[in-house]
Amino acid sequence: MKKLSENILDKISIDYVRTQVLKNAYGNDDTPIAKLDPRTLLLWYLFFGFFPWFANNVVLLLLLFMFAAATTRLAKVAPLVLFVFCLGVFSQTGYLLIVSLFFDGNLSTIIPLSVLTLKVATVSLASITVFSGLDPDRLCAGLLYFGCPDKLSFSIAFSYRILPVLMEQFQNILFSYRLRGRVPEKSGSFWVVKNLFYQIKIIMLSFYPLMLGTAKRSRTTVEALELKGYRHSLSNPEVRRIKLSHLRFSKGDFAFAFISLVYTAGSILISSYIKL
Amino acid sequence: MNPPKAVCFENVSAEYRGIKDKNPKIFDGLDLNIHKGEKVALIGSNGAGKSTLLKLICGFIKPYGGRIYVCGEEITSKKPEETAKYVSLVYQNPEEMFIGESVGDDIEYAMRERKIPDYKSKALELIEMFSLKGLENKDARLLSGGQMRRASLAIGIALNPSVLLLDEPTANLDIATRTEVIEALNSICSKTETAIVATHDMQLVAEWADRVIVLHEGRIAADGTCTEIFEDEFVLEKVGIMPPEIYTLGKRLFGAQTLNPKEFADLFLREREEVLAI
DSSP states (O other): OOHHHHHHHHTTTHHHHHHHHHHHTTTTTTTTTTTTTTHHHHHHHHHHHHHHHOOOOOHHHHHHHHHHHHHHHHTTTHHHHHHHHHHHHHHHHHHHOOOOOOOOOOOOHHHHHHHHHHHHHHHHHHHHHHHHOOOHHHHHHHHTTOOHHHHHHHHHHHHHHHHHHHHHEEEHHHHHHHHHOOOSSSSSHHHHHHHHHHHHHHHHHHHHHHHHHHHHHHHHHHHHHHTTTTTHHOOOOOEEEEEEEETOOOOOHHHHHHHHHHHHHHHHHHHHHOOO | OOOOOEEEEEEEEEEOSSSSSOEEEEEEEEEEETTTTOOOEEESSSSSSSSHHHHHTTTTOOOSEEEETTTEETTTTTOHHTTTEEEEEEEESSSGGGGGGSSHHHHHHHHTTTTTHHHHHHHHHHHHTTTTTTTTTTTTTGGGHHHHHHHHHHHTTTTSSSSEEETTTTTTTHHHHHHOOOHHHGGGGTTTSSSEEEEEEHHHHHOOEEEEEEETTEEEEEHHHHHHHHHOHHHHHHOOOOOHHHHHHHHHSSSOOSSSSSHHHHHHHHHHHHHHHO
C-alpha cells in the first residue's frame, strides 16, 4: 500500500512532469514520425485537425480515430500526455452523459456523445502526434516555411524550450521553501488538512520568485538575441532561406502522405456502406 | 579514532529520470563516510554524480537501494523538511534561494518560520558576518554576483546546520569575488560542523578542502587530501582534472606543493633569499 501511494505521489511530482515535457520535446527523435519533414507533419495536421469536425458518420470517425491512434503509437508519446488526453476526453463526455441521465435521458445518449467524443479524440491525437514528433527547432522551421511570422514561430519554439527550465527552477524554489519552512506538526486530527494547506501555500508562494526570475531570464535572452542580430534577421530573406535550407522531403514523407490519403479515402468509402 | 560520522552512505543506488526509455543509473552500491568536522570537496566531470549526491543527502532524491544516515539518523526515505534540521543546501544558482522580499527577510525566513528566539539579532549578525550591511532591505535578485553568493551562504547557515552542502559556490565568479567567497566559506566553519562542496574549481579545492573525493561515472575514483589527489596522475588523467595553476607552478619551479598564492609567495621569497645569499 505504501509502495502504491509512493508510486502515485511520484507520478504527480514536478520532477515527473518536467521529465515528461522534456521527453515529449526531445525524447522522441528516433521515431518514424520524428523522421518526417515538419512540412509533411503540419500539412497532415491541417487535414486531421479540421476534417473530423465536419464529419458526422460514426464509422468514418471511428476509422479516423484508429488511424490517429496508430500514428500516436508510432510517435512514442510520453505517458503523461496520454493520461491528460484520456482525462480530458472522457471527463468531458462522461459528465455530459451523467447530466443527460439526471434530466431523464437514457443510454441512447451514448451514440450522439460518441460522435463528439470521437471528433475530439481524433483531433487531439493528431495534435499529440504532430507536436510530439516535432522538436522546438523543427516546429519553428515548419511554421516559418508556411509563412508564419518569424516572431511568432520563434516564440512558440522558445516557450516549448523554456518550459522544462522553468519547471526545474520552480522545483528548486519549492525545495527552498521545504528546506527552510516548517511543516505542521504531525499530530492532531487535522494534520492532513493542515499539511495540505501548507503544501498548497508554498506552491502558490513559489510562483512569485519564479516570475521575477523569469523576467530577469527573459531580459538576458532578449539581450543575447539582439547581440546576435536577431531583429535584423527578421527582415532579411537570405536568413530565412538559410534557416529553411535543411528541410528535405524524403521517401518516408511520400509514403506517409500516400498511406494517409489511401486510408482516408478507404475510410470514406467504407463508411458510406456501413451505417450505425 | 575517527570522529563520529556526519554522513554515511551504505550500498546506495540511485538513478535519475531519463527522457529515453531507460532511467540512467547514477550510483550503484555507493559506500561513503564523511566524518564530523571535515571540509570535503566533491570533484569530477559533469554527470559524475556530485549534485545528485548532495540532493540525496538532503532528501530531494530518494535512492532505490541502500541506506543514508545523517548525524546518526537514517534519512533514506525522509522528506526534505525532516532532513532540514541537520542539513542545509546552498544552490548553484543563488537566485533560486531568494524567496523573501529582501536580503534581510531571506536570511530571517528559516529562523522566523521555526520560531527561533532572537532571530532578528541573529540575522543582523549574519548580515555583518557576510558584509551585507546596507543591502539588507534590497531585493536579493538585484545584487551583484558576489553579493548574491554571500547572501546565499548567509541563508544556508542561518539555522546552524550540522552539515552544510554547497553546489558550485564559486561558479561564474570573477577572481576577486571568488576570493571573497572562499574567505566567507572559511569563516562559516565556526557555524557548521561539516561542509561538503561540489565543485569544478580546483583553486577552491586547494585553498579550502581538507578531504577530496573524486567521483567518476557514479563511483569514488579517489579519496584523499588535496596533494594526494593532485599527485595521482592516473586519476587526474582518467577523470580529466587539472590541478590549480599555482600548484603546477610551484611544483615546476620549486618542486614543492603550493596550494594557494600565499604559500607560493612565501616559498618564492625564501628561494630568492637563498639565491641572493649565494
